[in-house]
Amino acid sequence: MITFLKTAAVIAAMVAIIPLxxxxxxxxxxxxxxxxxxxxxxxxxxxxxxxxxxAITSLPW
Structure with a gap:
């Protein structure tokens, strides 16, 4: 769960750079x-x- 929160925080920070x-x-x-x-x-x-x-290429696996 902590990895998901860290990833979400990093993505939010990277997206926030543009409007700021x-x-x-x-x-x-x-x-x-x-x-x-x-x-x-x-x-x-x-x-x-x-x-x-x-997704298409990994579907057969």
Whole structure:
């Protein structure tokens, strides 16, 4: 359970970097929220196909 909490904390910290950096640069939370949305969409486009392919290749095992 502790490993899951550590992993979740690290992922949350890595995702929080994007809106905090944009907020620091622009001073506007709306820009930070928009940047976070765009970042999560881009990461989804990159990660989802890899996860699907990994699931397909490990399915026969």
């Amino acid at each position: 950096a944009v907020w620091a640069g622009s001073g506007n939370w709306r820009h930070a929220a928009h940047a976070l949305k765009q970042y999560l969409i881009a990461m989804g486009v990159l990660v989802v196909p890899v996860v699907v392919l990994a």
